[in-house]
Amino acid sequence: MLNIKNFSMKIGNKQIIENINIDVNDGEIVAIVGESGSGKTMTALNVVGLTPPGTVVEGEIMLDGESLLERKKNDYSVSIVFQEPMTSLNPLMKAGEQIDEVLKLHTELGRKERYNKIIKMLKNVELIRAKEIYNKYPHELSGGMRQRIMIAMAMINNPKLLILDEPTTALDPNVQEQIIEIIKKLNKQEKTSMIFISHDLNIVKNIANKIVVMNEGRIVESGTKDEVVRTPKHEYTIKLLNAMPKGKKMRRTSNDDSPMIMISDVDLYYYENRKKNIYNTSIDFNVYRGEILGLVGRSGAGKTSLAKAILGINKNYSGKIIKNVNRCAMVFQDPLSSLNPVRTIRWILSEPLKVQKKYTKEEINMEIKRIINEVGLEEEHFDRYPSELSGGQRQRVCIALALLSEAEFIVADEPVSALDVTVQAQILDLLLNVQKEYGITIMFISHDLRVVEKICDRIIEI
Amino acid sequence: MKSVLYIIRKIVSLILTLLLVSVIAFFVYEIIPGDSVTSMLGTEYTEERAEALREELGYNKPIYERYLIWLENFVTGDMGESVNYKMPVADIIADKLPVTLWLGLISMLQIIIISIPLGVWFAWREHKGKGIFIEYFNQFVMSIPSFFLGIIIIYIFGNILKLFTPGQYVDYKENIVGFILYLIPATITVAISKISMVAKFTRNSMVEQLQADYVRTARSKGASELRIFLHHILRNGLTPVITFLGMVVAEVMAGSIIVEQVFNIPGLGRTLVVAVGNRDLPIVQAIIVYMAALVIIVNFFVDIVYKFIDPRITIGMGRE
Numbered sequence: 001m002l003n004i005k006n007f008s009m010k011i012g013n014k015q016i017i018e019n020i021n022i023d024v025n026d027g028e029i030v031a032i033v034g035e036s037g038s039g040k041t042m043t044a045l046n047v048v049g050l051t052p053p054g055t056v057v058e059g060e061i062m063l064d065g066e067s068l069l070e071r072k073k074n075d076y077s078v079s080i081v082f083q084e085p086m087t088s089l090n091p092l093m094k095a096g097e098q099i100d101e102v103l104k105l106h107t108e109l110g111r112k113e114r115y116n117k118i119i120k121m122l123k124n125v126e127l128i129r130a131k132e133i134y135n136k137y138p139h140e141l142s143g144g145m146r147q148r149i150m151i152a153m154a155m156i157n158n159p160k161l162l163i164l165d166e167p168t169t170a171l172d173p174n175v176q177e178q179i180i181e182i183i184k185k186l187n188k189q190e191k192t193s194m195i196f197i198s199h200d201l202n203i204v205k206n207i208a209n210k211i212v213v214m215n216e217g218r219i220v221e222s223g224t225k226d227e228v229v230r231t232p233k234h235e236y237t238i239k240l241l242n243a244m245p246k247g248k249k250m251r252r253t254s255n256d257d258s259p260m261i262m263i264s265d266v267d268l269y270y271y272e273n274r275k276k277n278i279y280n281t282s283i284d285f286n287v288y289r290g291e292i293l294g295l296v297g298r299s300g301a302g303k304t305s306l307a308k309a310i311l312g313i314n315k316n317y318s319g320k321i322i323k324n325v326n327r328c329a330m331v332f333q334d335p336l337s338s339l340n341p342v343r344t345i346r347w348i349l350s351e352p353l354k355v356q357k358k359y360t361k362e363e364i365n366m367e368i369k370r371i372i373n374e375v376g377l378e379e380e381h382f383d384r385y386p387s388e389l390s391g392g393q394r395q396r397v398c399i400a401l402a403l404l405s406e407a408e409f410i411v412a413d414e415p416v417s418a419l420d421v422t423v424q425a426q427i428l429d430l431l432l433n434v435q436k437e438y439g440i441t442i443m444f445i446s447h448d449l450r451v452v453e454k455i456c457d458r459i460i461e462i
Numbered sequence: 463m464k465s466v467l468y469i470i471r472k473i474v475s476l477i478l479t480l481l482l483v484s485v486i487a488f489f490v491y492e493i494i495p496g497d498s499v500t501s502m503l504g505t506e507y508t509e510e511r512a513e514a515l516r517e518e519l520g521y522n523k524p525i526y527e528r529y530l531i532w533l534e535n536f537v538t539g540d541m542g543e544s545v546n547y548k549m550p551v552a553d554i555i556a557d558k559l560p561v562t563l564w565l566g567l568i569s570m571l572q573i574i575i576i577s578i579p580l581g582v583w584f585a586w587r588e589h590k591g592k593g594i595f596i597e598y599f600n601q602f603v604m605s606i607p608s609f610f611l612g613i614i615i616i617y618i619f620g621n622i623l624k625l626f627t628p629g630q631y632v633d634y635k636e637n638i639v640g641f642i643l644y645l646i647p648a649t650i651t652v653a654i655s656k657i658s659m660v661a662k663f664t665r666n667s668m669v670e671q672l673q674a675d676y677v678r679t680a681r682s683k684g685a686s687e688l689r690i691f692l693h694h695i696l697r698n699g700l701t702p703v704i705t706f707l708g709m710v711v712a713e714v715m716a717g718s719i720i721v722e723q724v725f726n727i728p729g730l731g732r733t734l735v736v737a738v739g740n741r742d743l744p745i746v747q748a749i750i751v752y753m754a755a756l757v758i759i760v761n762f763f764v765d766i767v768y769k770f771i772d773p774r775i776t777i778g779m780g781r782e
Binding site: 048049050053074075076079080082084087088089090091092093098101102105106137139140150153 | 591674675676678679680681682683684685689693694697698701771772773774
């Protein structure tokens with residue numbers, strides 16, 4: 001049904017996509033897998049007709065024998081669901097109205113008919129109180145609900161092809177599953193062909209008929225799901241499969257039995273209209289010196305709030321937290337926004353040493369040179385700004401910062417969630433090395449159980 | 463329910479801000495050196511008389527008590543007497559306030575009517591990737607000082623076009639049409655640099671929206687660029703402009719002080735300048751309170767309007 005034939009794409013002099021061939025048959029789900037920069041999203045944008053300005057394309061994209069590259073008007077026969085449900089909806093328009101816009105643009109239906117159709121569609125994506133949801137603004141809906149709205153919007157005019165660009169990446173694991181189920185159901189019910197784009201082979205395994213693996217703008221491997229997952233041929237596919245954390249690690253036994261941090265009977269709360277809302281009660285556990293403790297829990301359970309309470313930057317808790325530790329540090333999920341954008345890496349790394357006021361300039365220079373090698377960066381990175389580093393490199397800088405502040409206890413809050421799988425593995429290795437070498441205690445917060453199981457000695461669920 | 467609460471909260475903060483302004487205006491008296499009793503008595507000054515007058519005027523009472531008395535009088539319309547004109551301040555204000563209000567109102571109307579479409583047009587050109595020479599010109603206009611601009615405008619409107627006679631002020635009580643015609647060159651002077659500012663702000667705010675993810679969503683729906691611009695970007699881009707306009711009101715009030723000088727318009731601004739020169743403190747006090755109150759009240763309404771335009775504004779208690 002959809003044929004992408006010898007398709008290449010350039011922006012300026014940069015080759016984004018090089019000679020790819022993808023076929024999608026009726027009712028089929030084809031997954032495109034790859035890391036960021038592999039060209040998978042760009043492929044999708046070309047199919048939908050959202051080619052960025054300044055692009056030169058070659059080859060052909062045909063839908064039912066008609067060229068998609070030459071069409072003048074977007075008739076919504078191909079629709080798309082984007083990765084970011086939080087920002088992909090117009091914040092000032094009601095959810096229902098945004099779906100309605102599609103029908104206004106592409107059908108002649110009257111007001112009443114459109115409304116009924118939308119309500120039916122909302123129920124179909126399992127938004128039960130559909131009439132209520134119709135009149136809600138995006139900020140009043142959760143991420144999962146917004147993504148359902150996006151799916152409803154994409155499906156409302158019965159497209160021939162639906163493209164899903166990392167539709168679950170920004171969502172919690174249990175919500176992810178629900179969305180996957182809805183997508184599967186719609187595929188069966190409406191016989192809509194789909195392209196499912198993801199970096200996560202685990203999700204893809206559950207949904208795709210065929211898998212296409214892309215790397216640096218080229219297709220390195222493609223075939224049925226079983227072929228690609230069971231008998232991968234290309235080394236990049238093998239690398240992707242291996243990067244998926246699996247299996248359990250040996251438990252480390254601590255020599256020192258006295259707990260470093262004791263958390264007893266802690267309740268977490270927040271204020272809404274001056275009313276105290278308790279959202280997690282009776283949290284009770286110890287952190288022992290030298291261990292990596294995994295902290296897991298559903299979203300909204302207060303994992304980050306608890307971590308902040310331990311570090312003393314969140315006062316909204318009751319109960320007892322006893323700390324037997326001198327210096328703590330935190331590594332955040334988003335390394336870009338936690339580093340000062342207008343300072344060089346050299347300045348950023350020197351700062352924790354400068355504030356201690358016990359080092360000379362030379363000593364500081366020596367120390368940051370040592371530490372930057374320690375975390376796997378080079379001295380050439382010193383004069384760059386955070387925006388000039390990759391996500392993984394930035395996270396290395398954050399870890400270096402934690403080490404420079406001589407922290408004995410590090411809270412790592414979803415430190416790898418925003419990274420590609422192969423980079424994830426590297427950062428996790430770095431954390432393990434650092435832990436071993438410096439004997440630091442780490443509390444590792446994540447919603448991804450596989451990651452937690454890979455590196456933690458003990459797991460606590462709150 | 464929630465929006466009622468929001469409005470009540472805003473009203474409370476409005477009243478508190480106004481009280482704060484009154485405190486500052488009152489203490490102008492205390493800070494500025496010089497004793498009004500001494501100047502009232504003049505050559506007839508003796509220690510005893512001064513003491514008696516202080517007693518009579520209540521100057522010996524503690525400061526907070528005097529503030530409360532002053533506030534009560536002020537609210538009930540008794541703002542004291544001008545030292546210079548020997549007239550009740552309330553009468554002077556009542557005479558001058560309409561002049562400045564008209565000046566501000568006509569300026570604001572010009573700003574709103576011209577700058578927003580201009581900014582939207584800039585953004586649309588940017589969106590279409592067209593030239594931006596006009597924006598450099600805009601930047602240039604923004605940087606012309608208003609007293610200099612005033613002189614040029616007097617020269618063009620008065621001496622070349624002969625649309626008004628510079629210096630021959632027409633009183634609004636006698637001839638309202640003539641009065642407004644006389645004001646127009648002055649309002650243009652106030653408005654021009656603000657028009658550039660608001661147009662630039664509008665443009666930036668809209669251009670920022672062009673990058674937003676929801677615009678990409680709308681495009682994927684097959685909406686035309688014009689429709690995307692009018693239905694999605696316009697409203698999102700204009701909401702910050704409303705807040706900005708609230709701040710521009712303060713700028714316009716400040717601008718009127720200079721422009722009233724240049725154009726010889728007897729409004730609050732000019733009266734304020736003269737009163738400061740003469741140490742006529744009751745007038746200074748009253749004008750400060752009036753100008754500040756005007757700006758605060760306008761911004762109060764801006765907040766209320768904003769709340770109804772942008773559904774995301776909530777009462778802002780507790781966590782997000």
